[in-house]
Amino acid sequence: MPVDVSDDELVQRFPGEPITHDNAAHYRGRLNRELLMNRCAECGRWHAPAKPICPDCWSSRVSAQPVSGDGVIFMAIFLHRGPAAPGIDYRVPYPVVAVELAEQEGLRFTSTVVGADNDDIHIGAPVRLDWIDRAGVPTPVFALRGSPS
Template sequence: MASPEVSDEDLVARFPGEPITHDNAAQYRGRLRRELLMNRCEDCGRWHAPAKPVCPDCWSWRVSAEPVSGDGEIYLAIFLHRGPDAPGVDYSTPYPVVTVELAEQEGLRFTSTVVGAGNDAIRIGAPVSLTWIDRAGVPLPVFELRDPR
């Protein structure tokens, strides 16, 4: 388990090619602990993504990265037939990319992939849960269908 005290330099080195900024570094540190973190306003309670230093609803600067359950429903699904080379991605079978609306709040969404299910089972509205895989030596948050039929 990775220490939460990973330096900024080490964090950038662990996630090469990722757009790590001061606004989202806490989310990437969370990934090292296998926690999916999203920003939440300490004043109005609204969740928001992507990570920003100010709440887009009430303009409070009191936002912090908090864990989400990872439960939700598929909001959007696409199947890539081609794409950039990535460890663990095989385009010979169309590769699923999904945006999940998380249970914490309407409109709070996270994009990743679905594992452990055939493409024909991946449908908009399907309930999913968060799980983790390792890709290129770092934890990657992904989803699995709750009922993979």
């Protein structure tokens, strides 16, 4: 059953996140374990981060649409230290990846890869969307394609 929350409840569910009118649909999608990106109804281009106007054709007919979550690692870095966060242990370098999504060249989403050895995380590796719970809310992450969830 889809989760529907008010704006105030949304802000409470994601404390510390920069929720705005433009990206609220993305966070509502996360509550339903659905990765949403903005897509223009005029030219069909996807764009992220969410903006009220298409950066390609300047149309204001943009809306949040689900993406498959399939893609390839475009960039990978490994953090040896960083801010304290639930579920992150920097004793083993923590992977942060930008994934180019299958929907469109240049459409990227940044997260982490779970369930993989760091040696297997590299540019060009195929990935699929997965979900973990972090601080009580669904968080989109990626798994190497072919690895179990």
